[in-house]
Amino acid sequence: MVAIEVSDAHKVASAGIGEPEMNVLRGVALLLVILAEPLGMAWAQDRNTAEASGSYTTDFRRSENPCSEEGRWINSGANGGGRSNVQSTPGLAFGTQIERGLYNDSIALMTGTWSADQTVTVTLYKGTNKNTCCAEGEIWIRGSMGGGKMTGYEMSFSILSDPDYYHMAPWLGADFAAGTFARSALGRALQDGDVIKVTAVRNLFTLYVNSIQIAQGTDNTYASGNPGIGFFHSSAFNGLDHEWGFNSFAATGLISSDLGIRVKPIAVPH
Numbered sequence: 001m002v003a004i005e006v007s008d009a010h011k012v013a014s015a016g017i018g019e020p021e022m023n024v025l026r027g028v029a030l031l032l033v034i035l036a037e038p039l040g041m042a043w044a045q046d047r048n049t050a051e052a053s054g055s056y057t058t059d060f061r062r063s064e065n066p067c068s069e070e071g072r073w074i075n076s077g078a079n080g081g082g083r084s085n086v087q088s089t090p091g092l093a094f095g096t097q098i099e100r101g102l103y104n105d106s107i108a109l110m111t112g113t114w115s116a117d118q119t120v121t122v123t124l125y126k127g128t129n130k131n132t133c134c135a136e137g138e139i140w141i142r143g144s145m146g147g148g149k150m151t152g153y154e155m156s157f158s159i160l161s162d163p164d165y166y167h168m169a170p171w172l173g174a175d176f177a178a179g180t181f182a183r184s185a186l187g188r189a190l191q192d193g194d195v196i197k198v199t200a201v202r203n204l205f206t207l208y209v210n211s212i213q214i215a216q217g218t219d220n221t222y223a224s225g226n227p228g229i230g231f232f233h234s235s236a237f238n239g240l241d242h243e244w245g246f247n248s249f250a251a252t253g254l255i256s257s258d259l260g261i262r263v264k265p266i267a268v269p270h
Contacts, residue, residue, distance in 0.1 A: 056110060056257075057250040060088040067093055067108055072257070073228075074145065076107040081145030083107050086229060087242075092125060094245030095231030106241075107150060109143045109228035112257035116142065120227045121197040123248040124190055126159045127239075134234040135159050137246065139198045141205070142225030149173040152225045155198045155207060156232065159244055161189035166214065168205055170221040182207075182217030193247075227251040 058069060066075035066085035076083035077096075084097045086108035095106030120139045136156040143152030150171045157166040167183035186209070190196075197208040207215045229246060233239070 054115075054254045055250065055252045056112075056254055057248070059091060059248045060093045060246075061090050063089050065096070072111055073108045074111055076105070076109075076145055076150060079145055080147060081107060081150045082148035083150060086231070089242070091247055092242070092245045093229060093249065094243075095233070095241045097231065097233060097241060103232070105138065105150075105154075105230045105232040107138070107140065107143070107145070107228060107230040109140060109145060109152075109226045110251060110254075112226070113255040114226050114251075115253040115255055116223055117201050118142065118227045118251060118253035119197065119199045120229075121195060121248075121250045122229060122246040124159065124192065124194045124196060125245055125247045126190065126192055127243040133160065133163060133236050134232075135237050135239065135244065136232045137196070138230030138232065139196065140226075140228035140230055141198060141200045142222045143171075143228050144225045152222055152228075153200070153205065153219070154230065155205065156230075157186065157190065157196060157207075159190055164189050166207060168207070168215070168217045168219075170219060172221075179219075179221070181205075181219045182215050184215065186214060227253065 056072070058072075060067070062069065065087040066078050067073050067088040073086070075081070075085035077085040084095060084104050084106040086093055086106050087096050088094070093108075097104050097106050118141050120141065122137065122139060124137060135158065137159055138157075139155040141153040141155065143150065145151075151173060153168065153170050155166070155168050158164055164186040165183065166186055167180050169180040169183075172179070182205070190209070195208075195210050197211075199206045199208075203218045203220045205217050205219065206213060229249060231241070231245065233241075
């Protein structure tokens with residue numbers, strides 16, 4: 001229960017507040033508790049996140065441009081990464097790529113402090129897109145942004161049936177992901193509801209689709225940074241950004257976060 005703390009009786013008495021006034025304060029505190037309880041429940045439901053045991057999960061219940069979730073995300077366009085932002089509507093995160101092509105990916109990274117070993121899982125929504133080449137969902141590992149540059153690992157995968165590929169590569173500052181260390185066909189077109197996961201353990205990166213291992217690769221370019229998501233489409237793609245994206249996101253490896261409201265229950269005076 002959310003409550004307002006009222007000082008001890010001996011403290012308020014020293015300030016010239018007697019028992020009648022104290023009873024009024026108690027009544028006000030109780031009324032505030034009654035009013036705050038449904039607000040607290042609504043806030044908790046809207047917050048739609050879980051930060052426990054070094055993890056963060058969300059199913060993007062808010063309409064935000066750029067996506068923020070109370071400061072838990074930073075975006076490449078708004079926060080110095082030199083690319084585009086990620087937007088959200090209830091149940092979906094998607095790109096806002098301003099220019100088609102030119103690697104102007106929409107990228108959002110988690111805030112906080114994260115370990116180098118990270119796991120990121122997303123649930124794909126591809127909608128009714130039947131376009132060909134190219135539209136990609138991205139999982140970011142050990143990412144950072146600033147000075148108009150992005151660094152970190154992009155693990156991208158085609159949401160289309162032609163071609164059905166993935167690739168793993170580090171972004172090298174202002175340049176597009178260079179030095180691809182794993183790339184091939186997925187073996188099948190991804191579908192709505194497919195769960196894509198990437199794990200990073202030291203220099204080993206593993207890609208899974210629906211818990212089935214698809215690929216592995218090694219690289220030593222980056223040893224730190226934060227997880228995140230991204231989206232890209234080429235100039236040949238004529239779909240709309242909000243027609244595809246991710247329904248959910250989960251990441252493990254969180255060490256600490258100073259963001260978010262912590263509601264501390266306080267006993268109501270009686």
